[in-house]
Amino acid sequence: MKTLRLFIATDIDESTKEKIQGIRKTLLKLAPNIKWTAPDTWHLTIKFLGETKEEKINAIIEKCNNIAKNYSTFYINLKGISSFPNTKLPRVIFIDTIYPQQFKEMALALHNELLDLDFKKEDRDFHPHLTLGRIKDIKSFLRGNENIMEKIIETGKAIDYKVIIDSFHLYQSKLSQKGPTYIKIKSFCLIR
Numbered sequence: 747m748k749t750l751r752l753f754i755a756t757d758i759d760e761s762t763k764e765k766i767q768g769i770r771k772t773l774l775k776l777a778p779n780i781k782w783t784a785p786d787t788w789h790l791t792i793k794f795l796g797e798t799k800e801e802k803i804n805a806i807i808e809k810c811n812n813i814a815k816n817y818s819t820f821y822i823n824l825k826g827i828s829s830f831p832n833t834k835l836p837r838v839i840f841i842d843t844i845y846p847q848q849f850k851e852m853a854l855a856l857h858n859e860l861l862d863l864d865f866k867k868e869d870r871d872f873h874p875h876l877t878l879g880r881i882k883d884i885k886s887f888l889r890g891n892e893n894i895m896e897k898i899i900e901t902g903k904a905i906d907y908k909v910i911i912d913s914f915h916l917y918q919s920k921l922s923q924k925g926p927t928y929i930k931i932k933s934f935c936l937i938r
Contacts, residue, residue: 749797751919752931754810754856755789758876762824762907763788766841770878772901773839777894779887780839780879787928790822790843790874792853792914795865802863803916807932809859810916814934817852819912820845824876827902833895835884840875841905849874849911912936 758766763785774782795806822845829836853872861867881887888894913936918929 748800750800750803751921752795752798752803752806753791753917753919754793754795754914755791755917756874756911756914758788758790758824758909762909765907766824766876766878766905769901769904773878773898776897776901777879777891779891780881782879783877784925787926788876789915789917789928790876792874793856793860793865793868795860803931805863806860806916809863810856810914810932810934813852813856813859814914814936816855816937817848818937819910820848820936822846822849822874822909822911824905824907824909826905827878827899828875829895829898833899835888836895837881837884838877839879839881839898840877841902843874843876845874912938 766788767785770782770785773780798806822843824841825844826842828840828842830838830840850872853874857865857868913933915933916931918931920927920929
């Protein structure tokens, strides 16, 4: 039985991506040994579904349609740069968000709807973010770069962008040596 690696996410508009690309260029020079993500992969994940049986896709689409019909368009702010799990041992460099309660409620409703399809409940808090880069070997990265996160965070202070969220999407993720490719399967428009 065929499976697809799936996730549900919102997109970032092209104008905002262009602004972030300017900051990304600075970050590339500042820390060239970080694996920086490509702009065409930028999104805010709502729910990672993982390897999913293809036969579940129609049911997922139906559940997503039901959720989208109950939520209005809203705005979030992309603001600053941080890292997971923390700034002392950064594995993932990301742009943080300030978002309305509605976004969290929509994500929770989506998670709850998908429980019926045997998707697991999230065991961590909802924290939408835009992944900018990943660090594989943290020890060698930090060797000689002890203050790099301070410089990255300082560069990120320029990020303060208001972004409209008027839809979300079901994506397939195809992994390769060159990095992930995301294929949009279906879009779900929020109430205008």
